Amino acid sequence: MIPFLDLKKVNAPYHNEFKACFATFLETENYILGDSVLEFEKAFASYCQIPFAIGTGNGLDALRLIFEGLKIQQKLNVGDEVLVAANSYIATVLAIIQAGLKPVFVEVETQYFNIDLNKIPPVSNTVKAVVVTHLYGQMQPVSQILAFAEAHNLILVEDASQSHGAKLNGKYSGSFGIAAAFSCYPTKNLGALGDAGISTTSDPQLAELVLKLRNYGRSSLNTNEYLGFNSRLDTVQAQFLNFKLRDLENSNRKRMAIATRYLQEITNPHIELPYWDYSQSHVFYVFVVRVKNRTSFISHLNKLEIGYAIHYPVVAYKQPALKSYSNLKFEIAEQLADTCISIPLNTSLSQRDITLIIAVLNAYEV
Numbered sequence: 001m002i003p004f005l006d007l008k009k010v011n012a013p014y015h016n017e018f019k020a021c022f023a024t025f026l027e028t029e030n031y032i033l034g035d036s037v038l039e040f041e042k043a044f045a046s047y048c049q050i051p052f053a054i055g056t057g058n059g060l061d062a063l064r065l066i067f068e069g070l071k072i073q074q075k076l077n078v079g080d081e082v083l084v085a086a087n088s089y090i091a092t093v094l095a096i097i098q099a100g101l102k103p104v105f106v107e108v109e110t111q112y113f114n115i116d117l118n119k120i121p122p123v124s125n126t127v128k129a130v131v132v133t134h135l136y137g138q139m140q141p142v143s144q145i146l147a148f149a150e151a152h153n154l155i156l157v158e159d160a161s162q163s164h165g166a167k168l169n170g171k172y173s174g175s176f177g178i179a180a181a182f183s184c185y186p187t188k189n190l191g192a193l194g195d196a197g198i199s200t201t202s203d204p205q206l207a208e209l210v211l212k213l214r215n216y217g218r219s220s221l222n223t224n225e226y227l228g229f230n231s232r233l234d235t236v237q238a239q240f241l242n243f244k245l246r247d248l249e250n251s252n253r254k255r256m257a258i259a260t261r262y263l264q265e266i267t268n269p270h271i272e273l274p275y276w277d278y279s280q281s282h283v284f285y286v287f288v289v290r291v292k293n294r295t296s297f298i299s300h301l302n303k304l305e306i307g308y309a310i311h312y313p314v315v316a317y318k319q320p321a322l323k324s325y326s327n328l329k330f331e332i333a334e335q336l337a338d339t340c341i342s343i344p345l346n347t348s349l350s351q352r353d354i355t356l357i358i359a360v361l362n363a364y365e366v
Contacts, residue, residue: 002344002353004307007186009348011193014244018193021239032232033215040238043245044198047165048172052207054199055233056214059161059183060091062197063131065231066157066179067099069209072226075155075178076101076128083130083154085115086333090316092133092159095181101129105317107330111275113288114141116332117148129155132177134163136311137189137255137285139173140277146176157181160200162285164190165252174200179210184241189255189283190248192237254347255284258354262287262345265358270366271297272339286311287345293366294341301343304360309342 011018028034037055045053056062070076078100084092086105096103104127107119113135132145142158149156158180160166163173174180182188184196199210209226212219217228259282263273272290276282288311291297301308315337317325344357 001305002307002349002357004309004342004344005187005346006348007191010191010346012348014240014247017243018240021243022236025236025239028235031235034235036235036242037233037238040233040242040245041198043242045200047245047248048174048200050172050175050200050202052201052204054207054210054214055238056197056199056210057231057233058195059181059185059197060095061214061229061231062183062199063092063095063157063159063181064099065210065213065229066181066199066201066206067095067101068213068229069206070129070155070178071099072209073206079126080128081124081126083115083120083127085113085131085133085135086317086328086330087113087135087312087315087336088131088133088159089161089312090319090321091161091183092131093316093322096131103325105325105328105330105333108333108336110332112138112141113336115145117144120148123152123154127152127154129157131157131159133159133161134166134173136274136282136288137162137166138274138276138282139163139166139168139176140281142168142176149177161185162188163283164188165248165280166283167280175202178203179206184237189252189285190241190244193240194234194237196233196237196241197231251347252280252283255345256280256282258345258349259284259287261354262343262358266361268362268364270364271361284345286342288340288342289361290336290339291341291364292339294339296366297341297364300364301360304363306357306360307344311340311342313337 041053081102109116156177158177160173160180161183166173179201182198184192213228214231217226219225
């Protein structure tokens, strides 16, 4: 069997370094934040070619704290509306709502599965921001969405949770908007061995606010300047991430090489492959195909022991937690939810694995 993802195999090349990191960690008395977190933050900011990176407890918090900082700056206010793709994962929507803002869902287009600029409703004076999600690891439409935001005087925030290392026109993911949020959940291209997140920004005041907000709003040990949160990056996770960051370019190249084989060798007319221009704008957090009869396709994969995942079978606005939005209808977003399925793509796959996966997909019959 070829599983969808075997994290043990993905992380196996780093085991010796992880053990050394953990041994060093055990000798310290600093288990949260500290010098290791500062080192990782500087390294990640340098990698993204942006001045500031702030480690957080997870990706949702990384986005939530950005919104909270923007509210303190009075660039956003409670009740302001934020444009977001109708197929965004619920974590993106939760960050908006939990910050006291209102999501405005927008239909998506079929090439990049991102916000369809032609489907955005008239922008009222209550709409203050737009979140662009670099879905599945692809950031291709960000330039057009940024231009739209600038034309309508909207703040652009990047949800870069799936796009570590993606690059468009010489700029890295996380460096286009006023700020960006990354998740370092273990499955991500830059994944920790637990939960972790990163906020990036070029705004020094916003960076300072996120820095304080993640740690109870503290400006000093005994002074809480803001109503903050507890979302601090663990020291040992920062050490693991700092080591894996050095290999991110190499691991992303491996992902793109696998995607290249899939795109060139999967020739089944019953399987719709994703669009990619073979640039560095896509780092393939997941490789998502579309099939009309997903149940039949899953049965085929199960029979031949090929793993899979579905990202995401229920759109956020149809989740029970968001029942106040359940009356919404976005045809393309819901078609994607019904037809998308992710096949294995990760750095642990051998060429033999890849060849077998391609053969299985080409053998699929409706």
